[in-house]
Amino acid sequence: MKRFLRDNGLGLGFGVMFLASLVGQLFAGRADFNQRQLAQGGEPVTLLQFLASSDFAVDVVENWQSEYLQFFLYMFATVWLVQRGSPESKRLDKIGHESDKEQLVGEYATEDSPKWVRAGGWRTAVYSRSLGLLVGVLFLLSWLAQSISGLSAYNTDRLASLQDPVSWPAYLTNPEFWNRTLQNWQSELLAIGSFVVFAVYLRQRGSPESKPVGAAHTDTAETG
């Protein structure tokens, strides 16, 4: 058990921190929601009612979609774009999908390679893109969830101020939907771009996200 915890610290640690943050968001979100309700002469809601509200739903999934978009874009961008000196980039001479030899596919698959790599054909083709496919699908699904729960929350506000509700297609071109979407996208893109460049000149000893402390600024793709 002790060994399992040590071997899986990243996955477990971030899972626990995620759940704690989500519970924190639930409490803080409900308190904020109730303050607004009382200010507008409405009834406060219980924790369970807030958990099943579109206000909570849209606040959660608008962040999920942008995180998955971030990983999806980063994965594909780093196949074709490089950054000299960054440990986040691959070597400058490796732009593209790389050879079968480098990727251990086709005749270069080993005994330990995953089953679908050894199978060849369409299975290898699908497996070669499986991470990007999954993350891309998760982005699209959470963006869809944002559009539906966002529409619901938006229409609740409109009805409260005696305005007609809008349809889902109309909401997709509504500034509220794009404001929620783009405020998340811009922060993810800034964080990625700046991190890639900061890591050229700055170090974090022992982190695989950094180059070794003594590595030259011009060294690309080295992780320490």
Next chain:
Amino acid sequence: MRGERFMKRTMFTAYLAIVLGGVAYFIAVGLLRL
């Protein structure tokens, strides 16, 4: 070794279930409140 593999698969499945389950839940919440 076998137990370890099982635990790792469990973690993979748990993360996938959290994201897919969460997305399905929030879509359902949105649809029910429309």
